[in-house]
Amino acid sequence: xxxxxxxxxxxxxxxxxxxxxxxxxxxxxxxxxxxxxxxxxxxxxxxxxxxxxxxxxxxxxxxxxxxxxxxxxxxxxxxxxxxxxxxxxxxxxxxxxxxxxxxxxxxxxxxxxxxxxxxxxxxxxxxxxxxxxxxxxxxxxxxxxxxxxxxxxxxxxxxxxx
Amino acid sequence: xxxxxxxxxxxxxxxxxxxxxxxxxxxxxxxxxxxxxxxxxxxxxxxxxxxxxxxxxxxxxxxxxxxxxxxxxxxxxxxxxxxxxxxxxxxxxxxxxxxxxxxxxxxxxxxxxxxxxxxxxxxxxxxxxxxxxxxxxxxxxxxxxxxxxxxxxxxxxxxx
Numbered sequence: 001x002x003x004x005x006x007x008x009x010x011x012x013x014x015x016x017x018x019x020x021x022x023x024x025x026x027x028x029x030x031x032x033x034x035x036x037x038x039x040x041x042x043x044x045x046x047x048x049x050x051x052x053x054x055x056x057x058x059x060x061x062x063x064x065x066x067x068x069x070x071x072x073x074x075x076x077x078x079x080x081x082x083x084x085x086x087x088x089x090x091x092x093x094x095x096x097x098x099x100x101x102x103x104x105x106x107x108x109x110x111x112x113x114x115x116x117x118x119x120x121x122x123x124x125x126x127x128x129x130x131x132x133x134x135x136x137x138x139x140x141x142x143x144x145x146x147x148x149x150x151x152x153x154x155x156x157x158x159x160x161x162x
Numbered sequence: 163x164x165x166x167x168x169x170x171x172x173x174x175x176x177x178x179x180x181x182x183x184x185x186x187x188x189x190x191x192x193x194x195x196x197x198x199x200x201x202x203x204x205x206x207x208x209x210x211x212x213x214x215x216x217x218x219x220x221x222x223x224x225x226x227x228x229x230x231x232x233x234x235x236x237x238x239x240x241x242x243x244x245x246x247x248x249x250x251x252x253x254x255x256x257x258x259x260x261x262x263x264x265x266x267x268x269x270x271x272x273x274x275x276x277x278x279x280x281x282x283x284x285x286x287x288x289x290x291x292x293x294x295x296x297x298x299x300x301x302x303x304x305x306x307x308x309x310x311x312x313x314x315x316x317x318x319x320x321x322x
Contacts, residue, residue, distance in 0.1 A: 002199040004192035013180035
């Protein structure tokens with residue numbers, strides 16, 4: 001007689017169509033051209049990247065478009081040591097919150113071209129883009145961030161963005 | 163400014179969210195699934211003598227733990243059914259089929275499974291069906307490929 005079964009694999013998936021809306025659409029068009037387009041809140045002046053079309057703090061629409069640098073500062077980060085389903089990076093690797101120059105909210109990215117143990121808060125980084133002809137309407141146009149070689153940013157410069 | 167904006171072509175994309183979910187089935191369903199690999203269908207026997215297929219760890223009447231198993235037949239009666247005219251991607255067939263509750267001979271409860279009837283006109287509550295076993299069995303409910311009419315020429319079974 002066969003042994004009792006202990007576990008079964010029952011994958012669950014949802015397939016859907018996403019429509020990004022006006023502000024994220026502009027962002028996606030920009031990123032296809034290698035540009036990072038955010039929006040500034042008319043009330044608090046914070047720059048959202050990616051933009052959502054409104055400021056969630058002030059509850060007002062954001063219409064002013066602002067181009068943001070592809071250089072920025074690592075605010076916080078974590079070293080990923082655990083393998084998981086769908087992982088594309090070799091472990092260990094660093095996932096970091098990067099506040100780009102000109103933006104007020106950090107975005108997330110992988111930091112490479114530096115030893116994992118050398119990544120630190122305040123590290124200045126630079127986006128590494130995929131080749132222009134391979135770019136699409138996707139954040140994957142930025143392959144990863146690498147150290148830009150600039151001096152570390154002082155804590156005061158990014159303490160508001162943690 | 164807003165009045166200078168040209169209408170933008172709307173972007174859209176297909177996304178898939180998937181969870182590779184692994185489930186512990188427990189001792190009772192585990193034994194049931196292991197049995198299917200050997201073309202054996204077992205139900206659990208409650209203290210009052212009812213046979214539950216698929217088996218349950220507890221008696222729904224008294225809440226008592228169940229540890230007795232009995233083998234049931236691989237044919238039974240359709241107690242209710244629903245015709246799937248347009249199967250979806252994850253359905254067991256790419257042709258129309260029925261989902262049915264099937265009370266196997268010797269069981270007091272019904273099992274949900276697919277009936278490969280070809281056409282809804284060949285489905286009826288009370289019809290007799292039998293298991294079509296899958297060639298390659300792995301200890302899963304899909305080891306029963308489907309049910310099919312036991313004898314296309316016979317009288318319908320009787321619903322009790």
